[in-house]
Amino acid sequence: MPKKDPRLAELQHWLTTGLGWRVERLAPASADASFRRYFRVWRKGGSCVVMDAPPDKEDSAPYLKVSRLLESVGIHVPHVYESDLASGFIVLEDLGDVQYLSRLQAGGDANQLYGDALNTLARLQINGLEAAQQLQPYDRAPLSRELGLMPEWFLERHLRLKLTPEERALITVTFEFLMSEVLDQPTVFVHRDYHSRNLMVTPANNPGVLDFQDALRGPIGYDLASLLKDCYIAWPRAQVESWLRAYRRAVQGRDLDVGVDDQQFIRWFDLVGVQRHLKVLGIFARLWYRDGKSGYLADLPLTLDYVLDTCARYVELTEFVRWLELRIVPRVAPANARVLARLPQRNATPTRKAETKPKPKPKPKPKAKASQSQSQSQSQSQSQSARPRGAPNDRPQRHVVLKAT
Known part of the structure; x- marks a missing residue:
């Protein structure tokens, strides 16, 4: 017998009695x-x-x-x-059920879809400067709270890592550096989860934008990092930088005058992306240990890959990325396997944002750099040494890297 759902019964009562609706389905x-x-x-x-x-x-x-x-x-x-x-x-309003993620994985026109998403983001950042003043600031307090999720839930809880005083000191120095860099950026209206599962493909005024309730006034690079370094789908570095340069040109000289060159703009994007992805590592782990949602653990490898790739590009993060490679990377796959082994098969399906099936295989146009089994083998063979550096598509993969068409 199915469990009773008091909230569903309350909802049905509200629709029929409170609003006077005749619900067909x-x-x-x-x-x-x-x-x-x-x-x-x-x-x-x-x-x-x-x-x-x-x-x-x-x-x-x-x-x-x-x-x-x-x-x-x-x-x-x-x-x-x-x-x-x-x-x-x-x-x-019903915006349909076609996410950007599912359309992209099915071979949708990435340049068209991302063009629409970037145009919408530019409109938000330019036209939303006054509206952003009504939001709470994305200042040191929330940044610090978010970064703290990574050692608490990802390192100590999920990986069962006992941090030494020296490791804690390294983490503290790294977090302070990232917060300082992030707080130096111009502030705009920040959605905070502007990515392929929260963007819906719509026939007019594409995309439809969801899950915006946590918006804050914060760094200009944050939503760009959410979109172009998406935790659920990856793009070649060259493509990402091309989109970034086009975006900077689009907003330069308008009401939102960023006043920096491409190199500095990309630095903003990269470093706020590290802050976001460290936070997300903690959130994805917490979703399992606190909320019982295991599906997001499958997205930990790509999220960590973004951190590794970006940290390798900045000398200030050299020591941190070496530590990640040696102490953290070898523990992720075993930790995920430990959790999955405990789950009944019926509960092992990833929790997804909308009613789409879990990540279908891409059509022939998008190409994966390595299969899942190949990637696991590569990861194990590299566990005692640093992995090849470079853009995510230049080194062994555990995830799909798509190419824009």
């Missing part, structure tokens, strides 16, 4: 890395999506505030039709 739409769930509701006249955010676990007020701010500067977010903060229900 209601089905799960997606879940995310929080306690929120989404249901697609069909009624006469079409469909909509209802967010279920239990008020004892999620505060939906920031979602409504940021939604209004984004709409005011022309960003395509789901329009809010109805809301009940006390109950934790919000009725939203």
Whole structure:
């Protein structure tokens, strides 16, 4: 017998009694890395999506505030039709179920899709300067909190690593360097999760933008790093830098005048990307150990690869990347295997953002640098020495690197 779902019953009651709707059909739409769930509701006249955010676990007020701010500067977010903060229900425009990630993995036009995403981001950063003043600052306090997730959840909990005083000192020095670099960047409206699972392919005003409730006023490079160093899909370094240069030219000389050359802009992008990916390593581990969501562990290798690749490019991070190579890299695959061995097969499916199947194999156009089994073998053979340096597509892979067409 299926378990009772009190929240679902409460939602159905709210729709039929509170709003007076005649619901023809209601089905799960997606879940995310929080306690929120989404249901697609069909009624006469079409469909909509209802967010279920239990008020004892999620505060939906920031979602409504940021939604209004984004709409005011022309960003395509789901329009809010109805809301009940006390109950934790919000009725939203249905943007469909085609994520950027699934379209890209199916061989979609990357230049077109990323062109749209970068144009939308430029519009947000240029037109959203005034709106950003209504957001909390992405200053030292949240940056430090986020970086602290990496040693707590990824190193100590997931990898079961007992850090020495010398290692803790190295981590502290590295984190201080990263925060200093990040805080030197111009500040803009920052979405904070602007990536392929939160961008929906839409027939007009593409893309639709989701999961924006944690927006802050912060570094210009942050959302660019979220998008172009996506934890779920990888692109060759040359392609990423080409997109970055085009973006800088697009915003240069407008209201958002970054006032730096390509080299400095790329440095901003790279170093805020390291901060983000260190945070994400901690978050992905925490999602399993605290929330029971194992699927994100599969994305740890790519996330760590971004950190290794970028740190190898900056002399200030040489000691840190050597330590990662020697102490951290060899432990990731065994730690993931330990978790997966404990899971019933039915629970081992990765948790995904929307109702798409877990990462399908790319069509012939995108190419993987190595198969999963090849990559594991390479990783084991390299565990006692530093791996080849260079862009992610230049060294052994555990993930797919796509080429824009």
